[in-house]
Amino acid sequence: MELSAIKDAFDRVTKKQKLSCSKTQEAIDLIRQEIESVLDTLQSVNNTDHELDYKTVLNELKASLLKIAPLSQMEGTQKELNLALTKYGKLHEKHFNPDISKAYRNVDIDIHTLNQIIANHFYRQGLFEIGDHFMSVVGELESAAIMKSPFLEMYQILEAMQNLNLEPALNWAATNGDKLAQSGSDIVLKLNSMQFVKILQNGSREEALHYARTHLSPFATSHMTDIQKLMGCLLWTGKLDRSPYHALLSASNWDKLAEELKRQFCNLLGQSYNSPLSVTVAAGVQVLPPLLKFMNVMAGKKHEWQSMNQLPVLVELDREFQFHSIFVCPVSKEQATEDNPPMLMSCGHVLCKQSILKMSKNSTKMFKCPYCPFDIDAAQCKQLYF
Amino acid sequence: MDLDPRQYENLAVNDNDIHNIVLSYLIHNCYKESVESFIACTGAKQPTDYLEDMDKRKRIFHFALEGNALKAIELTEQLAKDILENNKDLQFDLLSLHFVELVCSRKCTEALEFAQTKLGPFGKEPKYMEKLEDFMALLAYKEPEKSPMFHLLSLEYRQQVADSLNRAILAHLNLPSYTAMERLIQQATVVRQCLSQEAGKDGPPFSLKDFLKS
Numbered sequence: 001m002e003l004s005a006i007k008d009a010f011d012r013v014t015k016k017q018k019l020s021c022s023k024t025q026e027a028i029d030l031i032r033q034e035i036e037s038v039l040d041t042l043q044s045v046n047n048t049d050h051e052l053d054y055k056t057v058l059n060e061l062k063a064s065l066l067k068i069a070p071l072s073q074m075e076g077t078q079k080e081l082n083l084a085l086t087k088y089g090k091l092h093e094k095h096f097n098p099d100i101s102k103a104y105r106n107v108d109i110d111i112h113t114l115n116q117i118i119a120n121h122f123y124r125q126g127l128f129e130i131g132d133h134f135m136s137v138v139g140e141l142e143s144a145a146i147m148k149s150p151f152l153e154m155y156q157i158l159e160a161m162q163n164l165n166l167e168p169a170l171n172w173a174a175t176n177g178d179k180l181a182q183s184g185s186d187i188v189l190k191l192n193s194m195q196f197v198k199i200l201q202n203g204s205r206e207e208a209l210h211y212a213r214t215h216l217s218p219f220a221t222s223h224m225t226d227i228q229k230l231m232g233c234l235l236w237t238g239k240l241d242r243s244p245y246h247a248l249l250s251a252s253n254w255d256k257l258a259e260e261l262k263r264q265f266c267n268l269l270g271q272s273y274n275s276p277l278s279v280t281v282a283a284g285v286q287v288l289p290p291l292l293k294f295m296n297v298m299a300g301k302k303h304e305w306q307s308m309n310q311l312p313v314l315v316e317l318d319r320e321f322q323f324h325s326i327f328v329c330p331v332s333k334e335q336a337t338e339d340n341p342p343m344l345m346s347c348g349h350v351l352c353k354q355s356i357l358k359m360s361k362n363s364t365k366m367f368k369c370p371y372c373p374f375d376i377d378a379a380q381c382k383q384l385y386f
Numbered sequence: 387m388d389l390d391p392r393q394y395e396n397l398a399v400n401d402n403d404i405h406n407i408v409l410s411y412l413i414h415n416c417y418k419e420s421v422e423s424f425i426a427c428t429g430a431k432q433p434t435d436y437l438e439d440m441d442k443r444k445r446i447f448h449f450a451l452e453g454n455a456l457k458a459i460e461l462t463e464q465l466a467k468d469i470l471e472n473n474k475d476l477q478f479d480l481l482s483l484h485f486v487e488l489v490c491s492r493k494c495t496e497a498l499e500f501a502q503t504k505l506g507p508f509g510k511e512p513k514y515m516e517k518l519e520d521f522m523a524l525l526a527y528k529e530p531e532k533s534p535m536f537h538l539l540s541l542e543y544r545q546q547v548a549d550s551l552n553r554a555i556l557a558h559l560n561l562p563s564y565t566a567m568e569r570l571i572q573q574a575t576v577v578r579q580c581l582s583q584e585a586g587k588d589g590p591p592f593s594l595k596d597f598l599k600s
Binding site: 217 | 494495498501502505506509512515518519520522523525526527528533534
């Protein structure tokens with residue numbers, strides 16, 4: 001979303017407001033000066049025996065105040081401020097549409113699933129009390145415990161890591177070592193490396209060596225470069241901060257490791273790193289503006305949009321939100337669906353099922369691949385799964 | 387295929403030159419008994435002070451080859467105090483030989499102590515960092531012989547360090563670091579390779595091994 005226009009408008013308002021404020025203050029100061037001057041005059045006369053025409057003094061004051069003309073001075077700047085404020089309001093309305101109802105579909109939502117998604121979000125954020133309270137309010141407290149327990153363990157590990165205690169994390173890694181290795185994760189090495197560095201920093205060289213030979217040696221062949229660096233650290237026991245390896249002591253390493261642990265933990269649970277709710281909201285924020293814009297243009301055709309099978313406009317989503325491959329048939333130019341899946345032909349090219357059926361006259365005859373000289377038998381085509 | 391002998395058979399080679407070449411090779415490699423036999427047989431001129439220095443060099447060379455680097459260092463410093471002071475690379479290689487010996491003897495705590503006190507100071511220079519990491523990585527293995535750095539435990543590696551030390555001592559004694567024999571063979575090999583290329587032969591490049599067999 002382009003926010004610079006709003007920022008500029010806001011800056012203009014603040015500028016005008018400051019100007020108006022200073023002009024008002026200026027006028028007030030001048031008025032105060034005039035009044036104080038008259039008061040001084042009156043006071044000095046009271047202290048002497050001189051006669052004074054009060055009426056004349058007050059008339060002079062009135063004339064001075066008219067000359068200052070505070071209202072006309074303030075009026076101009078106030079008008080400019082009001083104008084800037086009005087423009088800002090309009091710009092705000094233009095950019096931030098408060099009514100998003102035009103851009104959503106009336107979809108039947110399973111409330112139970114929605115509650116589960118919300119509770120899951122709370123639990124994986126570590127907001128256990130809120131999650132429990134929410135689940136009790138919606139009357140689903142029984143399923144809360146099952147959903148919560150793995151994340152409780154995760155946050156206990158993360159909390160310990162915040163206190164520079166890796167024991168719970170190492171125990172978890174040891175228990176799940178095989179699964180982690182299968183998924184290609186090297187977090188076991190990272191955790192053991194961090195523990196090794198911690199031991200070294202405490203100045204215990206023999207303990208560090210023993211730890212390395214017990215816990216790091218299994219990685220010595222697969223991660224040789226890492227092990228070489230770590231073993232090199234032994235030369236700087238107790239003074240690692242002044243060594244070529246001082247980067248290993250950076251606090252950011254703990255943060256990165258905690259992130260990685262969170263990622264791997266969720267992976268073992270068969271869940272994505274980000275909660276479905278946060279992904280949905282983040283993706284929604286990205287697609288709402290173009291949809292709203294489109295719906296404003298197509299204001300009269302709401303019913304048509306409600307019944308469409310796909311979005312009426314191409315909406316670009318960032319790579320992080322692209323979870324599934326999409327196949328568009330090069331012959332029919334249509335997107336593949338469950339009923340019309342992509343099919344791999346014997347030559348290696350891919351078309352949609354409908355196109356193959358059409359070209360093979362319902363699988364009754366051979367046909368030529370549109371991309372190469374191969375003759376294709378529809379019966380030999382295999383469905384592709386992305 | 388060999389070069390036409392007519393191109394070189396008329397070149398006169400002085401026997402004395404050949405004797406000197408062989409003698410310098412034997413002295414360089416500390417083959418003391420062979421040197422004495424050779425001088426006795428050929429009546430070649432005996433180089434001055436060579437025996438005493440050769441004895442010392444031989445002992446140093448063998449200590450290095452056996453992995454007893456500390457003894458090699460001690461004797462080297464007796465022979466020429468400033469050799470190792472002026473040659474940090476050689477000093478590092480010798481100290482690392484001792485470290486390897488400790489690792490092979492499974493004296494890991496001692497090896498670590500030695501590395502920290504003697505090898506550690508080299509770590510301040512980036513060029514030694516990589517080597518240091520290689521050596522230190524040996525400690526991660528219960529059987530360093532089976533580690534990817536096993537070559538550091540090999541006889542070939544010790545031979546390499548012993549050779550470097552021997553050459554450094556020879557240079558210090560104002561003797562050639564490389565024997566005339568080595569240089570002649572190297573030069574001859576290069577010349578033959580160049581001639582082969584110029585002749586545009588399709589066959590394999592000149593090989594000294596094959597030539598000596600023929």
